[in-house]
Amino acid sequence: xxxxxxxxxxxxxxxxxxxxxxxxxxxxxxxxxxxxxxxxxxxxxxxxxxxxxxxxxxxxxxxxxxxxxxxxxxxxxxxxxxxxxxxxxxxxxxxxxxxxxxxxxxxxxxxxxxxxxxxxxxxxxxxxxxxxxxxxxxxxxxxxxxxxxxxxxxxxxxxxxxxxxxxxxxxxxxxxxxxxxxxxxxxxxxxxxxxxxxxxxxxxxxxxxxxxxxxxxxxxxxxxxxxxxxxxxxxxxxxxxxxxxxxxxxxxxxxxxxxxxxxxxxxxxxxxxxxxxxxxxxxxxxxxxxxxxxxxxxxxxxxxxxxxxxxxxxxxxxxxxxxxxxxxxxxxxxxxxxxxxxxxxxxxxxxxxxxxxxxxxxxxxxxxxxxxxxxxxxxxxxxxxx
Numbered sequence: 001x002x003x004x005x006x007x008x009x010x011x012x013x014x015x016x017x018x019x020x021x022x023x024x025x026x027x028x029x030x031x032x033x034x035x036x037x038x039x040x041x042x043x044x045x046x047x048x049x050x051x052x053x054x055x056x057x058x059x060x061x062x063x064x065x066x067x068x069x070x071x072x073x074x075x076x077x078x079x080x081x082x083x084x085x086x087x088x089x090x091x092x093x094x095x096x097x098x099x100x101x102x103x104x105x106x107x108x109x110x111x112x113x114x115x116x117x118x119x120x121x122x123x124x125x126x127x128x129x130x131x132x133x134x135x136x137x138x139x140x141x142x143x144x145x146x147x148x149x150x151x152x153x154x155x156x157x158x159x160x161x162x163x164x165x166x167x168x169x170x171x172x173x174x175x176x177x178x179x180x181x182x183x184x185x186x187x188x189x190x191x192x193x194x195x196x197x198x199x200x201x202x203x204x205x206x207x208x209x210x211x212x213x214x215x216x217x218x219x220x221x222x223x224x225x226x227x228x229x230x231x232x233x234x235x236x237x238x239x240x241x242x243x244x245x246x247x248x249x250x251x252x253x254x255x256x257x258x259x260x261x262x263x264x265x266x267x268x269x270x271x272x273x274x275x276x277x278x279x280x281x282x283x284x285x286x287x288x289x290x291x292x293x294x295x296x297x298x299x300x301x302x303x304x305x306x307x308x309x310x311x312x313x314x315x316x317x318x319x320x321x322x323x324x325x326x327x328x329x330x331x332x333x334x335x336x337x338x339x340x341x342x343x344x345x346x347x348x349x350x351x352x353x354x355x356x357x358x359x360x361x362x363x364x365x366x367x368x369x370x371x372x373x374x375x376x377x378x379x380x381x382x383x384x385x386x
Contacts, residue, residue: 053236057227
């Protein structure tokens with residue numbers, strides 16, 4: 001019985017040994033790892049950060065009335081081009097009863113003053129004629145006649161001033177009642193005209209709407225907004241983590257969501273000195289002026305993204321970032337260059353800027369070298385796994 005168990009145990013040991021030998025033989029029959037290689041290329045590498053925002057006019061002018069009233073007629077529509085001085089709207093004045101009554105009383109007062117001045121002038125005219133006759137006969141002296149003459153002239157001036165006051169009171173009454181008066185011509189207050197040339201972006205009022213003039217206590221009602229759509233800017237925001245990397249004068253590449261396959265060049269010309277908290281993060285406003293826009297029409301308010309180019313290297317020798325290895329001790333970069341069939345030699349390299357895919361190689365290899373793709377499966381450095 002014991003002999004049988006011994007034989008079975010020996011047979012098991014031999015079987016395990018045989019299986020192990022077979023496994024090792026199979027491993028030896030596997031093909032060795034074959035490394036591929038890639039050559040450096042010339043690339044334009046850019047390091048950039050992205051800001052979101054929109055396209056807005058560089059200057060947007062709000063047209064406001066200089067008198068309160070009701071819009072009687074609108075002569076423009078959004079999207080039209082207008083020239084400086086073009087008629088935009090007509091306002092109908094709704095007079096204030098108190099102001100109208102005061103203006104009427106002012107007219108009556110000035111008319112009374114005019115009548116009094118005229119009567120006084122008639123008296124002075126008669127006295128002047130009588131004294132002049134006596135002066136011509138040598139009855140009164142030149143000094144006495146000079147006094148009479150001055151009094152007459154002053155009375156005559158008083159009549160002229162009274163006439164001016166009456167005319168002014170009448171004009172004031174007309175303005176309060178109708179918003180305009182004779183003699184104002186093109187500056188009639190009821191006519192709202194464009195102060196600049198440009199495109200009409202918005203007309204927020206309609207005929208029948210009441211409008212208020214701008215004054216010290218009210219900014220007034222906007223009748224229209226005008227802008228030169230050939231001078232547009234990008235207005236957006238960047239996170240506080242990125243604002244330290246940018247500076248005024250950096251180039252921008254603007255992409256507009258509504259315009260596919262087209263980018264616009266711009267220059268960063270404003271970075272807000274103070275950030276604003278939004279959704280738990282500090283955001284800084286930036287502005288960039290768009291350069292030549294050729295014939296492309298960009299509507300104001302379109303959303304856009306701005307790629308802020310922090311660094312740029314044009315037509316430089318570059319390799320893929322994944323081909324670079326780092327020494328485990330010094331952490332310095334190097335690559336393995338092919339010198340024969342599956343034979344590679346280590347070469348230290350000096351790297352420049354990287355966009356995350358390609359990295360600039362300043363020194364260490366040439367364009368004709370073939371770089372080992374050293375980790376084709378994991379794609380991570382050996383020391384990182386360790």
